[in-house]
Structures are given as structure tokens and as C-alpha cells.
Amino acid sequence: MTPDGDSVGRFFYGRHYLERNNAVELDPVELRLRRGQYETARMDGFFGAIRDSMPDYWGRRVIERNTGHTQLEEFDYLMYGPDDRAGALGFGLNVQPPSKEHRFNKTMDLERLQAAADTIISDKPNTEDSATRQAEELMLVGTSMGGARPKAVVEHEQNLWIAKFSRYDDRWNHPRVEHGLLRLAQKCGISVAENRITNIGGRDILLVRRFDRERTEKGYQRHRMVSALTMLRSDDSPTSRRDWSYILFADELRRVSRMPEADLRELFVRMCFNAAVSNLDDHPRNHAILAKGRDWKLSPAFDLTPTPMIAMERRDLAMACGNRGRYANQKNLLSQHERFLLNEKDATAILNNIVETVRTSWRQVMQESGASKIDNEMIESAFLYRGFFY
Ligand SMILES: Nc1ncnc2c1ncn2[C@@H]1O[C@H](COP(=O)(O)OP(=O)(O)OP(=O)(O)O)[C@@H](O)[C@H]1O
Ligand SMILES: [Mg+2]
Numbered sequence: 001m002t003p004d005g006d007s008v009g010r011f012f013y014g015r016h017y018l019e020r021n022n023a024v025e026l027d028p029v030e031l032r033l034r035r036g037q038y039e040t041a042r043m044d045g046f047f048g049a050i051r052d053s054m055p056d057y058w059g060r061r062v063i064e065r066n067t068g069h070t071q072l073e074e075f076d077y078l079m080y081g082p083d084d085r086a087g088a089l090g091f092g093l094n095v096q097p098p099s100k101e102h103r104f105n106k107t108m109d110l111e112r113l114q115a116a117a118d119t120i121i122s123d124k125p126n127t128e129d130s131a132t133r134q135a136e137e138l139m140l141v142g143t144s145m146g147g148a149r150p151k152a153v154v155e156h157e158q159n160l161w162i163a164k165f166s167r168y169d170d171r172w173n174h175p176r177v178e179h180g181l182l183r184l185a186q187k188c189g190i191s192v193a194e195n196r197i198t199n200i201g202g203r204d205i206l207l208v209r210r211f212d213r214e215r216t217e218k219g220y221q222r223h224r225m226v227s228a229l230t231m232l233r234s235d236d237s238p239t240s241r242r243d244w245s246y247i248l249f250a251d252e253l254r255r256v257s258r259m260p261e262a263d264l265r266e267l268f269v270r271m272c273f274n275a276a277v278s279n280l281d282d283h284p285r286n287h288a289i290l291a292k293g294r295d296w297k298l299s300p301a302f303d304l305t306p307t308p309m310i311a312m313e314r315r316d317l318a319m320a321c322g323n324r325g326r327y328a329n330q331k332n333l334l335s336q337h338e339r340f341l342l343n344e345k346d347a348t349a350i351l352n353n354i355v356e357t358v359r360t361s362w363r364q365v366m367q368e369s370g371a372s373k374i375d376n377e378m379i380e381s382a383f384l385y386r387g388f389f390y
Contacts, residue, residue, distance in 0.1 A: 009045030011038045026050075026089065027226040028256040028289075028296055030233060044074050048230030053085040054078050056146035056285075061120055062139050084153050084160070085144030087212055087225035104155035105138055107207075110163060110200045113139060117150035117165045146285055147303065149174070154207070158215050161207040172378040173371060174305070175206035180369030181277060181304040187365065188273050188357050191266065193300040197370060204370070211290060211300050224291040225299065228284035231256075244284050245320035246271045247339050254341070258295035261341055265350075266298055268340040271321050272351050275328035276358045278382035280307040283318040306382030313387045329390055330355075358383055 013033060017023055025033040027049040030040075040047055046054075054077055055063060063080045064070050072080070083090055083098060092098040105113060116135035139152055150165040166174050175197055182192045194209040213220045229235065231252045234243045250264050257263040267287075274282045281303075290299040309315060315328045322332035330351060337347035362383050366376050 006041050007045035009040045009047055009050075011047055012036060024224065024291070024294060026224070027230055029226075029231050029252060043235050046074060048233065048235075049087075049226055050078070050089070051235070052146075052225070052227045052230055052285075053081075053087050053089045053091070053144065054146075055081045055085075055144050057148040058150055059144055059146070062136070065120060065136060066140050081144035082140060083144075086146060088222040089224075104160065105152055107154050107156045107198065107200075109135075109138055110152075110154060110198070110205055113152045113154075113163065114165050114200065114203055114205065117152075118168060121150060121167055121169075153210070156207065160210040160213045160220060162210060164206040164208065166203055166205070172375040173204060175204040176370045177366065177375060177379060178206050178303075178305055180366040180371050181279070181306060182301070183369055184277070184358065184362055184365045185270075185273055185301055185304055187361060188269065188354050190269055190273060191300050192304075193302045208302060214292070224296075225288050226296075228287035228289075231289065232284055234284065244318060246317075247320060247322075247336050249284065249287065249319070250339050253289070253298065256289065256296045258297050263298040264340045265342060268337070268342060268347065269350055269354065270301055271317070271319075272333050272354050273358075274304075274317055275315075275321065275330075275333055275388060276354050276384055277304075277362070278307045278309060278315055278328065278385060279304050280309075280315060280317060280328070281305060306379045308379050308381045309385070310381070311387075312381075312385055313390075315385060315387060327387075328385075329388055331390070355384065 011031060013023070013035070018033070018035060023033060025031060026047075030048055031038055038047070043051055054074075059081060060077055063077060064072065067080060078091055084104070090098050112135040116139045119136065120139070145151060145153060145162055150167060152163050152165075154161055154163050164175060164178065179195060179197050182195050186192050193211055196207050198205050198207055212223045212225045214223065228249045232243050232245070232248055234240045246267065250267055253263050253267060254260045270287075273279070286303045288299040289296045291297075316326035317328050318326070320326050321328070322335035324332040324335070333351060334344070334347050337344055340347070342350070363376060366379075
């Protein structure tokens with residue numbers, strides 16, 4: 001605690017750890033591998049890399065229901081979260097690492113998990129009905145993944161997947177539309193997380209394969225993962241949102257990536273794509289870097305959803321994308337092309353290609369992904385809105 005009552009977080013790499021020749025940094029921006037103490041007074045004393053492994057809106061709700069407490073400390077959310085959290089970190093109170101989690105939900109649990117998610121969303125009180133209680137407890141296995149939408153981690157075909165459920169108040173079929181948008185992104189040349197739809201008991205569920213876990217002989221190997229929020233040394237507070245920027249993220253990525261040219265180009269494509277399909281929820285937790293070995297690179301794209309809007313003149317991305325801030329507009333998107341290591345001609349060609357692909361294919365890709373005609377009508381206004389071309 002500081003004299004003002006603010007929490008301070010301290011972190012250092014242990015001497016023995018630093019002596020190991022396979023020692024790696026937790027994150028390449030805030031917690032570089034070196035001797036000495038790091039200190040932060042931001043975010044209640046939590047470093048970004050640790051915040052990235054904490055549950056978010058959804059995981060917190062599940063933990064609150066299971067513990068019966070709504071006023072938990074940040075630290076409690078960290079400790080109550082199960083060990084399959086995003087990225088490579090594990091947490092415990094002792095010097096010994098916590099034993100690895102071997103218990104995973106399976107796809108056959110999905111129907112019960114979807115039912116538990118429905119109960120949590122409707123905010124029905126905990127029942128004594130043991131089937132529902134059990135399903136809610138199942139939900140606790142796999143809630144440390146961030147994000148706001150209902151989800152759980154399941155094991156399927158020797159891999160770990162994030163199951164993203166629908167909500168009964170969804171205005172369109174979210175699993176299928178997200179699946180469709182991931183496919184459309186792929187068609188635009190973006191590398192996306194492997195994903196598929198499964199239908200259980202008449203409800204669609206999107207399965208997204210976890211790219212931060214890899215099956216090996218000895219169980220799941222964990223890959224480090226750091227969000228763009230951490231790379232930007234930022235957080236969710238209204239004042240910090242001003243630092244949310246593709247351009248600043250590109251600068252950081254250029255410094256840490258093993259292949260800066262390819263990654264910056266890819267980031268530019270994603271930024272233009274998000275503007276073209278009004279994926280306006282492209283906040284910096286929806287971008288990440290990943291280290292499968294020692295080196296960092298941009299992770300595959302995930303969490304793409306269109307935001308249909310009435311506004312036709314101006315829409316804003318969640319992160320600044322050019323000289324005119326967050327404005328999702330083609331001139332703005334091109335205005336900082338050199339920061340992505342692209343010349344004007346190449347940047348323009350990339351943007352035009354995305355516009356063409358989205359224009360000619362979005363309907364068909366959505367249809368092939370199982371979105372209905374009504375779903376397409378609901379999301380239509382998200383694609384290539386008028387202000388994009390001003
Ligand atoms: N394929 C993946 N592999 C590993 N981690 C992932 C993957 N997809 C998502 N994540 C992690 O899980 C978190 C939640 O996933 P996602 O963003 O898809 O959920 P969401 O609830 O739709 O999020 P939001 O609150 O942004 O709408 C992400 O922020 C990211 O840290
Ligand atoms: Mg997300």
C-alpha cells in the first residue's frame with residue numbers, strides 16, 4: 001500500500017530462474033527478463049501480464065455465483081480462477097508451481113454447460129437442483145478465459161477449444177455469424193484461429209481452438225500470450241482508452257516481433273477489415289501476441305463480430321487507426337501506412353482488396369456458414385457503411 005492507500009504490486013524474477021538458460025520473460029514490454037524489482041501502482045498493483053490471465057466479465061460472474069460473494073478482491077479473482085487461464089502463467093501461494101489441471105470439460109458436457117450459461121445469464125438464484133448446481137460447477141472449470149460472452153473451455157479431439165455459447169437474448173445467431181466473419185477474414189488473407197460450429201440440442205455453439213495450448217506426450221504445453229492492452233501499458237479505464245491505438249500497437253509489435261514486416265502488414269489488414277465489417281468491438285484485449293518458443297509474434301485473429309448500426313456517416317473502431325483517430329474511414333486507415341512498414345501503393349492495394357472481397361462475398365460466406373436470411377438482414381448494415389468511403 002502507498003500512503004494514499006493505493007495498492008502497489010512488486011515483481012521480480014527469482015535468481016535461480018534467471019540462471020536457467022531457458023528462462024523467458026513474462027511479457028516483452030513491462031516485465032523484461034532482468035535482475036531487480038519491478039513496481040506498479042496501476043490497476044491495484046497488477047501488472048498487465050498478470051491481468052491478462054485473470055477472468056473478465058463472464059469468468060467473474062461464474063466465480064461470484066460459485067462462491068456466493070459479489071465483493072471479491074482482485075486477488076481473489078486471480079486465485080479462484082481455474083488453472084486453464086489464457087497464456088502460460090499459473091498462480092499459487094507457494095514457491096512450488098500449482099499442479100497442472102488435468103480435468104477438462106468434454107464436448108459431451110456442452111449441453112449442460114449451455115444450460116448453466118443460460119441460468120447464469122438470466123440471473124436465476126442458485127437452485128438446490130443438483131443437476132443445475134453440478135453444471136454450474138462444471139462451468140467453473142474453464143472460466144479464466146477473458147471476455148464478456150458466455151463461454152467454457154472443452155477438450156475435443158485431443159485439443160482444447162473455447163466453446164462460445166449463444167444467449168437467449170441474442171438478436172442474431174452469434175455463433176454462426178462469428179464463424180462466418182472469421183471465414184470472411186480468412187478470405188481477406190487474415191490468419192484466424194481454427195474454428196467450427198457444433199450443434200447440441202438444437203443450439204449452435206462456436207468452437208475456437210486455443211492457440212495458446214498444444215497437445216504433447218506430457219499433456220498440454222502452454223504458450224505465452226500477452227494482450228495488446230498490456231503491450232500498450234493500458235487498461236480499461238475511460239482515461240486509458242485514449243492510448244488504445246493500432247498505430248502505437250504497431251510500434252510495439254515492430255520492436256518485439258520475430259517477423260515485424262509480416263506482422264505489421266497482417267495488423268494493417270485486420271484493422272482495415274474491422275473497419276470494413278464494423279467490428280467495432282476490436283478493443284486491445286481482442287489482439288494479442290503469442291510465443292510458442294522464445295520468440296513473439298502476432299497471434300491468430302479471434303473474436304470478430306459485426307456491429308450493425310444506424311449511423312451511416314461515422315463509425316469508430318475501439319482503437320485509433322489514423323490521423324483522424326478511431327474513424328473507420330478509408331482515408332483515415334491509409335493515413336499512417338508507413339507505421340505499418342507499407343508504402344502508399346501497397347497499403348491502398350490491400351485496402352481495395354479487402355473492400356472488394358467483403359463486397360462480393362460477405363453474403364455468400366455467411367450463408368455457407370449457416371447464417372439465416374434473417375441473420376443476414378440483421379447484420380447487413382455492418383458491411384461497408386457509407387462513411388467508410390468518404
Ligand atoms: N483461440 C484462442 N486461443 C487462446 N486464447 C483465446 C482464443 N480466443 C480467445 N482467447 C482469449 O480469450 C479471451 C476471450 O475470448 P473472446 O474475445 O473470443 O470472448 P468474448 O467474450 O467474445 O470477448 P469480448 O468481451 O471482447 O466480446 C480473449 O480476450 C483472449 O484472451
Ligand atoms: Mg473478446
